[in-house]
Amino acid sequence: MYELKFAWIVVLLSILIIPLLSCAEESKEIKLPSPKMKGGRPLMEVLKDRRSIRSFSNKELSAQELSNLLWAAFGINRPEEGKRTAPSAMNKQEIDIYGAKKDGLYLYEAKKNVLIKILDEDIRGATGGQDFVKEAPVNLVYVADYSRMGDSSPESKDFYSAAGTGFISQNVYLYCASEGLGTVVRGWVDRDKLRKVMKLKENQKIILAQTVGYPSE
Numbered sequence: 001m002y003e004l005k006f007a008w009i010v011v012l013l014s015i016l017i018i019p020l021l022s023c024a025e026e027s028k029e030i031k032l033p034s035p036k037m038k039g040g041r042p043l044m045e046v047l048k049d050r051r052s053i054r055s056f057s058n059k060e061l062s063a064q065e066l067s068n069l070l071w072a073a074f075g076i077n078r079p080e081e082g083k084r085t086a087p088s089a090m091n092k093q094e095i096d097i098y099g100a101k102k103d104g105l106y107l108y109e110a111k112k113n114v115l116i117k118i119l120d121e122d123i124r125g126a127t128g129g130q131d132f133v134k135e136a137p138v139n140l141v142y143v144a145d146y147s148r149m150g151d152s153s154p155e156s157k158d159f160y161s162a163a164g165t166g167f168i169s170q171n172v173y174l175y176c177a178s179e180g181l182g183t184v185v186r187g188w189v190d191r192d193k194l195r196k197v198m199k200l201k202e203n204q205k206i207i208l209a210q211t212v213g214y215p216s217e
Ligand SMILES: Cc1cc2nc3c(=O)[nH]c(=O)nc-3n(C[C@H](O)[C@H](O)[C@H](O)COP(=O)(O)O)c2cc1C
Pocket: 050, 051, 052, 053, 054, 130, 184, 185, 186, 187, 188, 189, 208
């Protein structure tokens, strides 16, 4: 009799608690709208306009713009093979894109086209030494996960992840030039401080940051 009561309590609790737990898990993932893969200005005009901008308005990017931006940066353009808009050495896809926004730090998960909330705090100021980073709506941080790079030498890991980040960053430059957004890639980052703020693991290495937003008038 006692066992039966206990079993019922366990069943009832599971019915109540499991959906709550999965909701909490889901609420950390923000589904992005599907990226728009059509449109944009002609490539040669975009190349003509590509430049670094260091003065931003605080106007937020829409969810659609964020989705397009991240897809252009390093989204999946061949779903059947899981391959991406930027190349990576031996297709290791070791670069993760984090986005520091006013409402927190997010990780772009390209396969699911979602943003995963990592931190609730505004860490934009920690992503670089220049004043505009605190106020600009989005600061991307390119982080290499060396554990995905097999047994390449430490020098190769440094070299390939820096090269891979260059391609991603240029995709961001081209998307921004096409859409009238401003951007600047940044090496001036206190990496030791930022890795602590971002709570990165030992195998993760910050390569560069890149600010994105509307240029101020
Ligand atoms: C690897 C790398 C690191 C850079 N770091 C910074 C930086 O920390 N801060 C900054 O304002 N610009 C930075 N830049 C942007 C360059 O200053 C900029 O590209 C250069 O002045 C040429 O200007 P343009 O991009 O408008 O052609 C960096 C560029 C590269 C490629």
